[in-house]
Amino acid sequence: MDVRGKTAFITGGVSGIGLGIAQAFAEAGCELILSYRNKDYRAAAETWFAGRGFATPRFVKLDVTDRAEFAAAAAAAGKVHILVNNAGVSVFGPADEARHDDYDWIMGVNFGGVVNGLVSFLPHIKAHGEGGHIVNVASMAAFLPGPQAGLYTASKFAxxxxxxxxxYNLAPHHIGVTLMCPGLTRTNAWDSALKRPAAFAESGFAPPDREALAQFGTAFDLGMEPIEVGRKTLAGVVANRGLVLTHPEFAEDFEAIYRDSLAALPDEAAPEGRLHIERLRRAANRAAAEGRIVELGDLT
Incomplete structure (x- = not known):
């Protein structure tokens, strides 16, 4: 996809990875609409673009969990070609101690925010008929679970x-879709637990320890620069890649996933009837990827 002159709407686009993506897209000639919640981050982002001679983005104050706000933002945005669902929270704690408020908050932002973006913007992108691209920002946690990240991992797996x-669904509409999974990035994502909304106060996790969180945050200082993540994301959009992995240090983990997955398959023959159904599934996926609408009847 040629992004020059296209308009991109990026949630959480004034800090961290969202800002890195916005910076890379600005370099490529995109017009930007950036959602924000923190006015200081917005001001700093505006200064960055102005200082480098880029057009000032349009800024939209938005809580991605608020469906009415999201729908209004989409309606007011005009023609948008690229939607980047980036906004998220990074909260840690053992899943066996989590309470409903923990699930509702983390899933509501990290998964619900993506859903709200899709429901709000996809009808408009389809309607203008010029094609486009969706980027959903997940995390390496979408592949790699851990003992302190159960709910975060669940949201990113989703x-x-x-x-x-x-x-597969959007290929017939000439709308590309990319899953972007960054690794450790130099952001302030570690402090999400300090920004927990009062509406989700009933947590099963221990109260956030500012000192411990600050120590954890030192790991983020070793992370990739957000603009590098943004440039790799941009390259994935231009090439219409389904998956963008920005960090190279996970080969050992993917090799282990591959080995463990194959080892978990029973060493026995499958009956022809089941093999036939799986052949139909693979054929349907190939057809969908090539731009054909697949119906339920194609699977049997």
Missing amino acids: VRGLTESLR
């Missing part, structure tokens, strides 16, 4: 599954 399926 984004991954939705995004990989959505790519």
Whole structure:
């Protein structure tokens, strides 16, 4: 996709990875609409663009969990070609101690925010008929679970599954879909627990320890620069890649996933009837990727 002159709407686009993506898209000649919640981050972002001679983005104050706000933002945006669902929270704690408020907050932002973006913007992108692209920002947690990241991992696994399926659905409409999974990036994502909304106060996790969180945040200082993540994301959009992995340090993990997955398959023959159904599924996926609308009847 040639992004020059296209308009991109990026949630959480004034800081961290969202800002890095916005900066890379500005370099490529995109017009930008950036959602924000923190006015200081907005001001700093505006200064960055002005200082480099880029057009000032349009800024939209938006809570991605608010469906009415999201729908209004989409209606007011005009013609948008690229939607980047980036906004998220990084909160950690053992899943066995989580309460409903923990699930509702984390899933509501990290997965619900993506859903709200899709429901709000996809009708408009389809309607203008010029094609486009969706980028859903997940995380390496979409592949790699851990003992302190159960709910965060669940939210990112959900984004991954939705995004990989959505790519088949949108191919006939000439709308590309990319799942972007960054690794450690130099951001302030570590402090999400300090910004927990009062509406989700009933947590099963221990109260956030500012000192411990600050120590954890030192790991983020070693991360990739957000604009580098943004440039790799941009390259994935231009090439219409379904998956963008921005960090190279996970080969050992993917090799282990591959080995463990194959080892978990029973060493036995499958009956012809089941093999036939799986051949139909693979053929339907190939057809969908090539731009054909697949119906339920194609699977049997």
